Every structure is written in structure tokens, then in C-alpha cells.
Amino acid sequence: MPVKALIIPLEPGKYYHVYNRGNNKEKLFYNSGDYYIFLSKYRQYLDPYIKTYSFCLLPNHFHFLIRINDNINENDVRVSNQFRKLFICHARRINTIQGRKGCLLTRNYRRVEILDERYLQNLVRYIHFNPVKHGYNSNLSHYPYSSFHDFTANSNPLIDRTEVLQWFGGWEKFMEYHWSLEKDKELSGMLSDD
Numbered sequence: 001m002p003v004k005a006l007i008i009p010l011e012p013g014k015y016y017h018v019y020n021r022g023n024n025k026e027k028l029f030y031n032s033g034d035y036y037i038f039l040s041k042y043r044q045y046l047d048p049y050i051k052t053y054s055f056c057l058l059p060n061h062f063h064f065l066i067r068i069n070d071n072i073n074e075n076d077v078r079v080s081n082q083f084r085k086l087f088i089c090h091a092r093r094i095n096t097i098q099g100r101k102g103c104l105l106t107r108n109y110r111r112v113e114i115l116d117e118r119y120l121q122n123l124v125r126y127i128h129f130n131p132v133k134h135g136y137n138s139n140l141s142h143y144p145y146s147s148f149h150d151f152t153a154n155s156n157p158l159i160d161r162t163e164v165l166q167w168f169g170g171w172e173k174f175m176e177y178h179w180s181l182e183k184d185k186e187l188s189g190m191l192s193d194d
Helices: 032-046 078-096 117-128 147-155 161-168 172-177 181-186
Strands: 002-005 015-021 048-057 061-068 111-113
Touching: 002 015, 015 117, 032 048, 032 078, 048 117, 048 147, 048 161, 048 181, 111 117, 117 147, 117 161, 147 161, 161 172
Parallel strands: none
Antiparallel strands: 002 111, 015 061, 015 111, 048 061
């Protein structure tokens, strides 16, 4: 089960679903370059502090499943501050390019602590199915701004592919779980603010 809160501390060794949306549901990403630059900045600001297990970037919101590294302690730079830097960097870039002013993202990004492996599995699938759920693509394999695309291509060093596949019992069960229609009821009850 998840622990739900708007502002909860991001603690070492714990898993979190991190997500946010554009202010007033406005766009966060306008073209393919916006997605790739955001992911590049994500790596720059957060790779030293977290492991990423799945993600999906959509035009007006995003999802990440992360785990805070064990070696992060009170004296280290806070992970939440790194997220803040990422979001400020992205907002400045988009505001400049799009000629807009003001907040790009809703004020506080959401984070939900994940406490069990079953929820981790469901969350991976939920994140991967977001492009289909919101009508951006009818086949999650073809959506380029999601870690599912990276799992199938085995190409993205951003995600910890090996650990995720272990949660499912290997590649075949990972794929079977993603295509299983009986999981849809479980997914529909999951936390979503998108």
C-alpha cells in the first residue's frame, strides 16, 4: 500500500511515485526536444541521488517511480531540492521559448511512498499505460517518452531495468503482466492526479 501525502520527506532506501502536471493542465512539453532535454536535466540533477525504475512524460504531466539511494543522509543535498532545481530549469527554458510567464508546474509536486512489491508492479504498469489511458498513443510500445519503450529496446541507462524485471520474475512475466487485462481493475484504483 502507498503512503499518501502532498509533502512527505524523501528518505534514503524508500520507493516513491513522483508526479506533477502543468499549471492549469497546460503543456509542459511542446516538442520532442523538450522531452529529451528534460530527461537530460533529470539525469544531471538526480542521478547521483536516486535510482529510476519507470517513467512517462506526457504533454501536460509526468510520472516517475524512484528509490532514494541508501547513501543519502541528512548532510547531503536534499533530493527534494534537486527536484526543485530540475523544475525551475525546465520552467525557465519553456517560458523563454514559448514566450510565457509565471508558473509552469503546479506548486508542489506529488510524492507517494510505496511500501510493498505488488504496488511497485502495479505502478510500473500504470505509469507505462499512461499514454494509452490519455489517448496519446494506442500502443504503449510506440510511445517514445516512456520507460516501456526503453525496456523493450533495452536502451536507456536512466532506468534500472534489471531490478524491475526481478520484481516481475523476468522478461516474459513483465510483458505478460503489462498485457494482462485482469489487472485493469487494480490499476483504475491507483492514485492518480493526472
